[in-house]
Amino acid sequence: MYKRTYHCVIAAALAFAAACDQGEPADAADDEVALRPYACPTWKCGFNSAEVNGRSIRELNLDGAANGDGVRIVGFLAPAGLLGNYRLEVEHDALVARNPSGQTLRGAQLIGATILVQGPGLLSLPVPITVLGYQEIDSWAEGAPKVPTYALLYPDLAALLGLRNVCSGNLLDTLASAATVIGGETYDLDDKTVNPGRSRWLTIACAGSAAAKMRLLGYGPQSSATTPAQRQATLKMVTADYCGGGESYTQNGTEVHWANAEGTVAPETFAELGELEAVWTEDGALCLGSPRIAGTLVDCGLPSCAGLSLDEGEWVTYAAEP
Incomplete structure (x- = not known):
């Protein structure tokens, strides 16, 4: 069975499900590109x-190493009233806290816990x-x-x-301003590539980001049992990185339909599929048919998708019916 999905997402182009994208502006033949408006749910835009x-x-390191902005974790405090020298960890792409006695906090048990971070400079x-x-979606x-x-x-x-x-910058809807953890x-983010094998690092993926959509x-x-190559193909597809060099050819509000090779994601039964957009691999688009934004001009030579299918890639995407 496929899971039917309808997504209005930032940086679209994954599989057969429908989505609305947000990304860097695409090069178009006309100065104005007409996009059909969609009301994007929290995790889609x-x-x-x-x-x-x-x-x-x-990106944060669980052992206190500084990230690219010089920020590092310097401590962790369990929710009020809980003692026991808990340490923060990530298991199965979720936060957990464990103390030397083997007691573990996870899920809603972490509400009230505090992660202490410090920037550069004395x-x-x-x-x-x-x-x-905390919410499970x-x-x-x-x-x-x-x-x-x-x-x-x-x-603040x-x-x-x-x-x-940390994600939205306001308190108008704290659950809408949520993040998942990888x-x-x-x-x-520049090259749209995966840096695997960083065992003591975690990624905080805010709702609507390419990494959150991948998760x-x-x-x-x-x-999951996916490989780094499969995950990179997903990032390329979500961000419409046709040429594979990191340039995104999508805009917020662009509808796209997607499906993956595993068969776990497919379009809604009511989806109106347009022409095939692309077949996706870890290197970007294997071919290019009808771009998700009409009139898009890409900076690389890609062959037609005629004769190609999902069998050749990890994802296939279709533009929305005009």
Whole structure:
């Protein structure tokens, strides 16, 4: 059985399910490209990359090594009233905390827990990031378990109520401002590539980001049997990186339909499929038919998709019926 999905997503182009994209502007034959409007749900059109005080916490090291912005984890505090020297870990693409006695906190048990991070410089003070909410949402893949998500907030005197969400920057809807977690892997946003084998690193993937969509599509490195090549193909597809060099050819609000080789993701039964857009591999589009944004001109020579199918790639995408 396929899991039927309808997505309005940021940076579209994954499989046979329908989605709405957001990405870098595409080169188009005309200055104006008409896009049909869609109301994008929380996890389909997303928020900014996870940040604290303007510094990225999208990638964090569990052992305290600094990320590319110089931010590192300097401590972890269990929810109030719980003692026992808990340490933060990531298992099956979910946060857990474990103490030397073997006691483990996971899921809603982590509400109230605090991750202390610190930026570069001797005068930088630790900033507490609190797990304010927890929710499990449906995966977009047939047969996959629910996906854990976390509302993460930190103090900011200039923000509403003195708190700011690491993803959305406001408190108007804390659950909508949630993130999922990916363990043992990071992602190059410029090249749209996977950095596997980073066992003590975690990625905080805000709702609507390409990494969060990859996780929801059932391609988490710890929570699935997928390979780095399959996950990279997914990132290329989500971001419409046709040429494979990192340039995204999609815009927010662009509808696309997708399906994967495993058969766990397929279009809605009511979906109106247009022409085949592309067959996707870890190197980008194997071929290019009808781009998801009409009139798009790409900076590489790609063959026609005539005679090709999902058998040749990890994903296949179709433009929406005009």
